[in-house]
Amino acid sequence: MKKLRLFANLLAEEKWLNDRLAEGYACDRISPFGSYTFKPSARKMVIRLDYQDYMSAEKFEEYKVTYADFGWSHLKGGRWGSIQYWQKNADGRDEIFSDAGSQVAYYKRLMNYSLMTACLFFIYTMIILKGSIFHALFDIKASYLTNGLWEREGSKFWRAFIFETPFAMLRFLPPWIFMIACAMFLFSCVQYNNKKKKYV
Amino acid sequence: MKHQLLPLSETMHYILLALNEPLHGYAIMQTVEHMSGGAVILAAGTLYGAVDNLSKHGWIEPVPGESGRRKVYRITDEGKGILAIEQRRLQHLLSLYETREYDEKT
Numbered sequence: 001m002k003k004l005r006l007f008a009n010l011l012a013e014e015k016w017l018n019d020r021l022a023e024g025y026a027c028d029r030i031s032p033f034g035s036y037t038f039k040p041s042a043r044k045m046v047i048r049l050d051y052q053d054y055m056s057a058e059k060f061e062e063y064k065v066t067y068a069d070f071g072w073s074h075l076k077g078g079r080w081g082s083i084q085y086w087q088k089n090a091d092g093r094d095e096i097f098s099d100a101g102s103q104v105a106y107y108k109r110l111m112n113y114s115l116m117t118a119c120l121f122f123i124y125t126m127i128i129l130k131g132s133i134f135h136a137l138f139d140i141k142a143s144y145l146t147n148g149l150w151e152r153e154g155s156k157f158w159r160a161f162i163f164e165t166p167f168a169m170l171r172f173l174p175p176w177i178f179m180i181a182c183a184m185f186l187f188s189c190v191q192y193n194n195k196k197k198k199y200v
Numbered sequence: 201m202k203h204q205l206l207p208l209s210e211t212m213h214y215i216l217l218a219l220n221e222p223l224h225g226y227a228i229m230q231t232v233e234h235m236s237g238g239a240v241i242l243a244a245g246t247l248y249g250a251v252d253n254l255s256k257h258g259w260i261e262p263v264p265g266e267s268g269r270r271k272v273y274r275i276t277d278e279g280k281g282i283l284a285i286e287q288r289r290l291q292h293l294l295s296l297y298e299t300r301e302y303d304e305k306t
Contacts, residue, residue, distance in 0.1 A: 050245055062225075063248055065269050069226035070244040086244075096245035099211045105249060 001025065006034040008184050010083060010110060011191070014049040021045045027087055030076040044090040047075070051109045055079045072096070081113075100199035107192040114188045118181035125174045136175045143168035205257065208286055211250050214240055215260075216279055222263045224270035225251065254279070 003020070007013035017027060017036070026041035055063060060079035067074065067086055070093075077084035086096065097103045129136045136142065141150065144164050152160060205212060218231040228251070229242045242250075251273060254260045259279030263272040275283075 048245075059252070061269065062271050065271075066225040066248045066251075067244045069224075069270075070229070072244060093241065093243070095243050098241060098243035098246045099209060101209050101211065102243075102246040102249050106245070 001038045003036045003038070004034055005036065008180055009187065010049050010051065010113075014047065017047045017049075021047060027075055027085075030085055045087055046090045046094045047085065047087045048072075048094075048096045050077075050084040050086065050096060050106070051113050052077075052079075052081070052084055053109070053112075054081050067096070081116075104192075104195050104199055107188075107195045111185070111188045111192045114181065114185040118178065118185045121174055121178040121181050125178050128171055128174065133175045133178065136172070137179070140168075140172055143172040203257075203282075205253070206282070206285065207289060208282070210240060211242060211246060212254065213286065215242075215247075215250055215254060216275055216283055219260050219273055219275040219279070222272045222274040224272045226270075228273075 005013075005016065007016070020036075020038055021027065021041075021044070024040060025038035026043075026045045027036060027047060028039045029037040031037070052063065057079065063084075064074055071088045071091070072086040073088065075085035075087050088094070097106055125133055125136075144150075144161075145168075146160055146164055149157070149160055149164070208216070214232040214236060215228055218228050218235060221231075223231060225247055229247055233241050251260070255262070255273065257278075258276055259282055260273045261276050263274055
């Protein structure tokens with residue numbers, strides 16, 4: 001079974017994955033651009049998502065060996081600051097964090113990750129739009145740069161329009177993704193503070 | 201100034217005590233589970249983060265010469281110094297418990 005899904009929030013993604021697993025599946029592969037492959041599984045499985053900043057090759061190896069010793073298999077994740085996907089048979093020891101301190105630290109990493117994502121899209125948007133982010137949010141026509149495109153008619157218009165759409169999306173989507181990333185950052189701040197209040 | 205990791209969390213405390221003998225990650229979890237009578241069961245992410253943190257502070261160190269995929273750690277002299285500070289703190293707390301009990305009896 002293959003499913004396509006995009007998530008802006010890591011905790012929502014984890015919940016969605018575990019809901020699929022609860023239906024009697026195991027996750028087989030996670031590919032870029034939100035493609036998840038599942039296969040039927042007789043055993044009940046769990047998935048946990050972690051986020052880790054850059055790790056040296058040595059640290060990354062130690063990280064993976066530690067989790068593997070606890071029965072987790074690594075589904076996806078690199079060492080250059082990325083989400084780590086872990087899956088194992090459900091056996092009652094199904095969490096990756098066992099104390100308050102490490103859970104709060106995890107939520108703090110998530111907050112920093114979403115802040116970094118927002119900053120990256122901010123820089124990208126500033127470069128391609130030269131600063132006029134709010135204007136670009138609603139002016140989809142301005143994303144098309146072909147001279148006189150909107151004056152053309154019939155098939156001539158549609159050919160040029162469809163040809164340019166992928167390029168226009170590269171200009172039109174980043175400010176929107178930036179806005180979503182900002183919202184997600186604020187959301188992760190709230191989640192972090194709630195976690196902190198619960199424990200500290 | 202008091203160190204940011206003091207007083208030690210239960211996780212850090214047990215790991216430092218367990219590393220009086222050299223152990224790798226999973227063996228730390230097993231030792232801590234045994235030492236705590238099953239009360240403290242470390243999860244993978246918590247253990248990895250705590251070991252990383254403790255070795256960053258120089259309280260534990262990888263045992264040289266131990267090759268293979270699993271890194272083996274043991275406590276350093278600095279780590280033992282931290283445990284001595286914690287021992288004094290806890291002994292003082294315990295002594296307060298004891299005087300309180302004494303007060304109640306008389």
